[in-house]
Amino acid sequence: MSEENTPTRRSFLKGGAIIAAPLAAVGLPAAALAADGRAEKLARLEAEKAIRELHQGWLRQVNSGNFAAAAQLYANGKCSAALNGVCAAVPDQAGEADALEFASDGKRASATYAFVVESETLIPADNTLAQMRHAQGEAMVRTSERRTLKADYVQTREDGWAIAKLDFAQA
Amino acid sequence: MPSRTPLPKPMHRLNYTKLTEAQISAALAPVAVAGPAHASPLSDEFVGQTVKIVTDNGPTLEYKFSTNSKLTVAENGAKAITAGYGALTLDHICFFTHLIPGTLRGYSVIIDRDSKVATVVEVWFGGFEDKREVMREIYQGYVATAGGTPPVKRNVANNRAEGKGWYWKQDNGWETIDYWSTVAYTHWVEVSRKAEMGFSAPADYIQISEDFYIYTRTECEFSGTFTIYVADLNRAKQIGLRLGFDWGDALDYYVFKGKGEWLGQTAQFEKFGDLKGGPIRPNPASTGQAGAVAPTAKGARAVYRPARTMEKLTREEVAKVPSSVFAGRLGSANGTGGMGVHALPASKFLIGKTFTLRFDGGTAVDYKVSKIDELQWRKNGGPWVTAIYQAYEPAPGVILFGHLLEGEPDRDGYSIVIDFDAGLVTCFNGYLNGPYFANEAQARTLVGVIEMEGITPPLYKRHQRTWDLVGREISWNYAPNLTSMHLYSTPSTTSWIIFTADGAGGLQWSGPGDFIKIRDELYFAYWLEEACNGTLGTIVVNLRTMHDAGIGYHCGKSGLSMSPVGALGRHAGKFDVKRFFDSKA
Numbered sequence: 001m002s003e004e005n006t007p008t009r010r011s012f013l014k015g016g017a018i019i020a021a022p023l024a025a026v027g028l029p030a031a032a033l034a035a036d037g038r039a040e041k042l043a044r045l046e047a048e049k050a051i052r053e054l055h056q057g058w059l060r061q062v063n064s065g066n067f068a069a070a071a072q073l074y075a076n077g078k079c080s081a082a083l084n085g086v087c088a089a090v091p092d093q094a095g096e097a098d099a100l101e102f103a104s105d106g107k108r109a110s111a112t113y114a115f116v117v118e119s120e121t122l123i124p125a126d127n128t129l130a131q132m133r134h135a136q137g138e139a140m141v142r143t144s145e146r147r148t149l150k151a152d153y154v155q156t157r158e159d160g161w162a163i164a165k166l167d168f169a170q171a
Numbered sequence: 172m173p174s175r176t177p178l179p180k181p182m183h184r185l186n187y188t189k190l191t192e193a194q195i196s197a198a199l200a201p202v203a204v205a206g207p208a209h210a211s212p213l214s215d216e217f218v219g220q221t222v223k224i225v226t227d228n229g230p231t232l233e234y235k236f237s238t239n240s241k242l243t244v245a246e247n248g249a250k251a252i253t254a255g256y257g258a259l260t261l262d263h264i265c266f267f268t269h270l271i272p273g274t275l276r277g278y279s280v281i282i283d284r285d286s287k288v289a290t291v292v293e294v295w296f297g298g299f300e301d302k303r304e305v306m307r308e309i310y311q312g313y314v315a316t317a318g319g320t321p322p323v324k325r326n327v328a329n330n331r332a333e334g335k336g337w338y339w340k341q342d343n344g345w346e347t348i349d350y351w352s353t354v355a356y357t358h359w360v361e362v363s364r365k366a367e368m369g370f371s372a373p374a375d376y377i378q379i380s381e382d383f384y385i386y387t388r389t390e391c392e393f394s395g396t397f398t399i400y401v402a403d404l405n406r407a408k409q410i411g412l413r414l415g416f417d418w419g420d421a422l423d424y425y426v427f428k429g430k431g432e433w434l435g436q437t438a439q440f441e442k443f444g445d446l447k448g449g450p451i452r453p454n455p456a457s458t459g460q461a462g463a464v465a466p467t468a469k470g471a472r473a474v475y476r477p478a479r480t481m482e483k484l485t486r487e488e489v490a491k492v493p494s495s496v497f498a499g500r501l502g503s504a505n506g507t508g509g510m511g512v513h514a515l516p517a518s519k520f521l522i523g524k525t526f527t528l529r530f531d532g533g534t535a536v537d538y539k540v541s542k543i544d545e546l547q548w549r550k551n552g553g554p555w556v557t558a559i560y561q562a563y564e565p566a567p568g569v570i571l572f573g574h575l576l577e578g579e580p581d582r583d584g585y586s587i588v589i590d591f592d593a594g595l596v597t598c599f600n601g602y603l604n605g606p607y608f609a610n611e612a613q614a615r616t617l618v619g620v621i622e623m624e625g626i627t628p629p630l631y632k633r634h635q636r637t638w639d640l641v642g643r644e645i646s647w648n649y650a651p652n653l654t655s656m657h658l659y660s661t662p663s664t665t666s667w668i669i670f671t672a673d674g675a676g677g678l679q680w681s682g683p684g685d686f687i688k689i690r691d692e693l694y695f696a697y698w699l700e701e702a703c704n705g706t707l708g709t710i711v712v713n714l715r716t717m718h719d720a721g722i723g724y725h726c727g728k729s730g731l732s733m734s735p736v737g738a739l740g741r742h743a744g745k746f747d748v749k750r751f752f753d754s755k756a
């Protein structure tokens with residue numbers, strides 16, 4: 001998708017604010033802009049709003065541990081793998097600003113989000129010390145680290161969006 | 172009264188009788204009526220009194236004390252029952268205990284005479300698959316007084332007692348060292364029996380005040396005997412009870428007074444301000460727990476029961492399992508797998524060297540080292556055998572290396588320290604096919620010299636056993652989230668403590684240990700997981716760098732392994748205990 005993206009990024013979502021940007025800087029087809037810039041701008045804002053709500057809804061499900069409900073927001077079965085071991089994802093207010101890019105057709109988008117991700121890993125019970133940790137109810141080790149979530153979105157209907165790809169990369 | 176007779180075997184090797192409830196009931200019947208034995212006079216603190224104790228989430232107990240050894244008790248308003256009892260006092264703390272005739276149950280009650288705050292400890296036999304193991308549940312409450320306002324304060328389980336060590340001598344002459352090691356476990360040494368080893372057991376630590384604590388210990392996986400006492404920390408005095416069946420199945424049911432000594436305090440690793448105490452709740456879904464115990468069930472707590480969960484192989488199976496030397500994790504129960512994250516880098520020191528290790532007693536092993544991970548050895552002039560090895564240099568000129576001795580009938584492994592400057596060598600020789608479980612590692616300690624061009628081996632000098640580490644606690648961080656703390660509780664014991672996620676000491680276990688001084692602040696030590704997982708862990712402890720280098724030797728169903736061990740240490744403190752193990756003591 002990236003090769004079709006316009007290079008300009010637009011911060012959004014963090015704090016719920018959509019930052020205004022020059023229309024020409026927004027990644028919509030130039031022909032469409034020429035035809036009716038206001039309509040396209042409105043469509044773009046509505047798409048941003050829809051993706052923001054999609055992202056916030058996904059975040060609520062993840063942080064409440066309802067991964068099945070989060071999966072309802074996916075366009076395919078591969079997205080769930082990104083959450084393996086993840087038990088919480090909290091927006092990193094000290095991280096890079098969130099960014100969203102639309103593909104040239106306006107039907108796909110990519111976003112990056114800064115997160116502090118808490119994940120749990122099973123301690124292998126292959127030595128006595130680890131077995132004793134298991135016995136005292138601490139088989140999992142929880143770690144917290146800064147990650148960048150790279151998310152791809154795809155428009156599924158006229159006004160609907162779904163998550164097409166998720167990847168928590170090292171920040 | 173407890174026997175001073177040395178145990179016929181170490182405590183973890185005794186075959187305790189599987190007493191039935193009928194046998195236990197028969198033994199309890201007379202003492203439930205007569206009350207506990209005692210060496211000191213019983214207190215008449217309660218004689219003629221009626222005392223009603225209300226607990227927050229447990230029973231209400233109404234007592235009438237007719238003499239200093241007879242009471243009636245009504246549980247939760249039921250019909251009163253007559254029982255024998257014994258009471259002792261320690262300043263303003265009053266302790267009494269009794270059984271319920273006709274049952275396998277009883278109570279110990281601690282009352283603060285000044286505040287009217289009370290702790291009730293219910294005990295019973297028959298609650299675990301080993302019926303002889305005493306179970307306990309602890310209730311906090313108060314003494315109800317007519318028209319009086321109940322006190323708000325309660326005694327509380329916290330971590331304030333963690334890390335203390337005590338010597339106690341009871342009024343019957345029984346002496347112990349009690350390490351209050353963690354928030355949920357204790358380690359004790361039976362000084363009266365001149366015990367060489369200490370053992371670990373679940374415990375409770377409940378604070379009454381700055382001065383007074385309640386301590387309990389249940390000797391789970393051993394005799395199952397229960398001990399409870401109130402300790403006055405400043406005056407080093409105690410009053411308490413011992414209840415259970417000893418190794419000869421004789422019933423101990425006596426109250427005691429005692430005097431002692433504070434032996435030291437080691438560091439705690441919880442965050443400042445964190446005072447959380449035990450017990451640690453059981454995890455029935457995990458290794459080390461016997462039976463599906465609900466975390467909130469009466470008497471439930473985490474109890475480490477390794478002899479029940481360890482893999483056990485026959486001699487035939489031991490002979491057949493594959494070997495894996497310094498190959499990383501093998502799978503479940505791979506001894507020291509995963510404990511090598513902080514291992515020292517492999518050393519090239521031995522490459523190209525040819526030498527002979529001549530051990531006292533006659534064994535001589537020749538070596539030719541060709542690579543960083545391959546050598547040839549031959550024992551007593553036998554055939555040369557090629558082996559994978561790993562070497563580390565824990566101090567300049569001191570090399571630790573290890574390899575298996577393929578072809579030996581007991582599948583021996585060597586973990587060897589050579590001091591090339593001194594010409595001295597020590598070998599912890601692990602081997603299998605011991606008398607209890609064939610796959611349980613055994614260990615013998617060999618000392619001797621190295622013969623090599625350029626080295627003049629000493630004729631008489633040898634590495635020596637040392638007590639330098641006795642009483643020390645050192646935490647060892649093997650990997651992120653894998654830390655234990657060693658307590659070298661006797662000259663022959665290594666105990667290990669597992670930390671909780673909050674940094675508190677949690678479960679604890681122990682096994683035989685041996686300690687050889689290599690140089691000043693440099694020691695070669697082992698722990699042996701007897702009746703546990705059967706691992707022999709060998710480490711060179713460098714107290715200057717606080718980094719150990721080690722080699723683990725383990726046999727399980729997945730194979731015979733030799734694995735790297737390495738950890739970063741923190742010195743947690745030292746108890747003043749060496750004097751209790753002197754031969755003249």
